[in-house]
Amino acid sequence: MSTSGFVAEKDKREGWNRPPVIEPDGEGELLEVSMGPHHPSTHGVFRMDVALDGERVIRLKPVFGYLHRNHEKIAEGISYLGSMPFTDRLDYLCPLTNNWAYALAVEKLTGQAVPERAEYLRVIVGELTRVQNHASSIGFLIQEMGASGTPLMYAFKAREKILDLFEELTGARMMCNYMRFGGCRVDATADWLAVTRKVVEELPGFVDEFERLLRGNEILMARTQGVGILRPELAVNAGVTGPMLRASGVNYDIRKVDGYGVYNRFKFRVPLGDHWDVFDRFMIRLLEMRESIKILEQALKDIPGGPVMDAKAKLRGFRPKPGEAYGRIESPKGELGFYLISDGGPNPYRYRVRPPSLINLTVLEDMALGQNVADVVLIFGSVDIILGEVDR
Amino acid sequence: MKTVEEIRAAIEAALPGAGVEIVSNPSVSGQHSLRLRPSHAVAVAKFLRDDAELALDFLSNATGVDWPDKEVTEKVKVTRTVRKTVDGVEQDAEETVEEARKRVEPGCLEAVYHLFSVARGHGPVVIRMKTVNRTDQVELPSLTPVWRSAEFQEREIFDLYGIVFSGHPDLRRLLMWEGFKDHPMRRDYVEPDDFEYEPTAHDEVLKRAVAHQAKQEAAGTVAGAAGVGSGVAAGREGKGAGA
Known part of the structure; x- marks a missing residue:
């Protein structure tokens, strides 16, 4: 599509970006259902107030806050370093990319350099995170379709191998607390790199198997194709990012646009969707896993020697100059950003997480209106959220 | 990408009298921002989105900042x-x-927006708006009609900071529950006295218990205070017995 497609919507009247109004067919009464907060498909505690006309969704209002702990307020009361382990708990499927986004924002605020080996290690753990996140996200999506357990366990087979790598490198499977301002906490040993190469060698086979099992499945195609369509203009206007945005056919990958870290050294493609539906979101995640494997192969081949922490880096007791910075990365869920204001003190004056999961849910109502209630579960699953990040 | 000075000049050329100020950022990040007048903010936002050269079609991040007196x-x-x-x-x-x-120096509440361009791949352009004070004049125009992504984020600012966005289609609390009174992200927010009896009160909880007890005694509700007091004492005794 042309790039001017989502710039100016001058021919459209005001309010074009609001959810459509669906009229009930007039037969029978509307049924108001509160889906959640403990619905199995919500992966946590999330509620949707849904009004149904028969099977059709007439209104849908998400309700947040069940997991709210005011992460931002806590972070404003502790040192910069003190928030690093807390970022793991935002999106517990991708702790390492959360670490990375926060480290990047602080490095922007202080002008801290990062040694090359640390940048490569960040790319390696970041892409491994993406592979396991996408695999489990697809697994959960299939599970919501009614295929209880089996596909999810296939996804977890690959995920477990990757989590074992994380455990060996950082000491924890999910609460890694691995990155620091100016590098990484520990260096990877030659053994670890060798084992990682072996795991990465096996990954394409896993993706092939996963794809063969799922892609041609008639039920999956019938349930997902043409369901939950999100137009590209609306996706951009509503701030949707990550695989969801690319499934709507918009070529925007922050790894390419910003080229943060050392991403501009690697060759990889950005897969784009053509039909903007749930099936495309599922396929984009599969294709992105393949691209991540390509990046992993290149990074594991080229990783240079040297230190993993900048010699001048200060972790404790540093006071950034007054000012502010916004740093962002392409996390597996979308654009994860951190906005920091320093007043010259040891704690951030303002600490803000830009949560991709929350902002991607802005369009949930638009995608679900007029669809069947059973499809709402799939549409919701295709957004791929983690409630720890939505509610913070 | 254009510098903030050039963007300001472009805005002034298109919308004379918009009164955009540059707020410089002394940090090494070099992300300077533009302060909009609330009266002109929606027009300026539309210009930033629809201008062919700027094309800031993507509002990434919207957040509040509290500057107390x-x-x-x-x-x-x-x-x-x-x-x-x-x-x-x-x-x-x-x-x-x-x-x-x-x-x-009178304080204010501030809303900060980070804009990017998907079509042209540049950004961020930071725009911000200030309320008159922190108590009764806390209204700012909503940018949700221009960028839908502000919908939940402005609701969050309203919830946690108490900025009222006029023109927002659905301004309700986002994270706190309906009926909650305060705005927790404000810097002068005081946590409610929510101490409940705990058999093994320790550290922070013990401090809260003592504060709670003092408050209860001051209010003259002795019955509640006695219950808490015995609870704290029991906690201590329990510890002693364990050792």
Whole structure:
């Protein structure tokens, strides 16, 4: 599509970006259902107030806050370093990319350099995170379709191998607390790199198997194709990012646009969707896993020697100059950003997480209106959220 | 990408009298921002989105910042006339004295937006708006009609900071529950006294228990206070017995 497609919507009247109004067919009464907060498909505690006309969704209002702990307020009361382990708990499927986004924002605020080996290690753990996140996200999506357990366990087979790598490198499977301002906490040993190469060698086979099992499945195609369509203009206007945005056919990958870290050294493609539906979101995640494997192969081949922490880096007791910075990365869920204001003190004056999961849910109502209630579960699953990040 | 000065000039050329100010950022990140006047904010936002060269079609991040009232002590030089006796003759003389004066700088709430361009791949452009004060004049225009991604984020700012966005289609609390009174992200927010009896109160909980007890006693509700007191004592005894 042309790039001017989502710039100016001058021919459209005001309010074009609001959810459509669906009229009930007039037969029978509307049924108001509160889906959640403990619905199995919500992966946590999330509620949707849904009004149904028969099977059709007439209104849908998400309700947040069940997991709210005011992460931002806590972070404003502790040192910069003190928030690093807390970022793991935002999106517990991708702790390492959360670490990375926060480290990047602080490095922007202080002008801290990062040694090359640390940048490569960040790319390696970041892409491994993406592979396991996408695999489990697809697994959960299939599970919501009614295929209880089996596909999810296939996804977890690959995920477990990757989590074992994380455990060996950082000491924890999910609460890694691995990155620091100016590098990484520990260096990877030659053994670890060798084992990682072996795991990465096996990954394409896993993706092939996963794809063969799922892609041609008639039920999956019938349930997902043409369901939950999100137009590209609306996706951009509503701030949707990550695989969801690319499934709507918009070529925007922050790894390419910003080229943060050392991403501009690697060759990889950005897969784009053509039909903007749930099936495309599922396929984009599969294709992105393949691209991540390509990046992993290149990074594991080229990783240079040297230190993993900048010699001048200060972790404790540093006071950034007054000012502010916004740093962002392409996390597996979308654009994860951190906005920091320093007043010259040891704690951030303002600490803000830009949560991709929350902002991607802005369009949930638009995608679900007029669809069947059973499809709402799939549409919701295709957004791929983690409630720890939505509610913070 | 254009610098903030160039963007300001472009806005002034398209919308004369918009009154955009540049807020410089002394940090090494170099992300300077533009402060919009609330009265012109929606027009400027539409211009930023629809201008072919800027094409800031993607509002990534919207957030609030609280700037409480600040007491500033500054030294002011004051000249005054004093009667002095010089060489036995009384006469008027001017004298300059330094005086420390305290002045309260009024605080405000601020909304900050980070804009990017998907079509052109540049950004961020930071725009911000300020409320008049922190108490009764906390209204700002909503940018949700321009960028839908502000919908939940402005609701969150309203919830946690208390900025009221006029023109927002659905302004309700996002994370706190309906009926909650305060705005937790404000810097002068005081946590409610929510101590509940705990059999093994320790550290922070113990402090809260003592504070709760003092409050209860001051209010004269002795029954509740006695219950808490015995709870705290039981906790201590339990610890002692364990050791």
